[in-house]
Amino acid sequence: MTQxxxxxxxxxxxIFGPAHxxxxxxxxxxxxxxxLVRRQAEAQQWETxxxxDGSTYVVxxxxDDKSLR
Incomplete structure (x- = not known):
């Protein structure tokens, strides 16, 4: 199957050429x-x-900050 x-x-x-x-x-x-600086600042606003049961979510x-909801 792999072959x-x-x-x-x-x-x-x-037909389409190699991937870039x-x-x-x-x-x-x-x-x-x-x-990159902006994304890092956004990521620091959240915690996991x-x-x-092992599942995760971010909060x-x-x-009290309702700006992103």
Missing amino acids: RFMRATGKLRI SSSLDHEMTEENKRL VRRP PKNP
């Missing part, structure tokens, strides 16, 4: 740096709570 999948995707790559890939060691652009760190 059939690889043959099928190989045929698709012939870039190196991971390039410098970040200023726009990406600003976006784990239930006894705001400040329960």
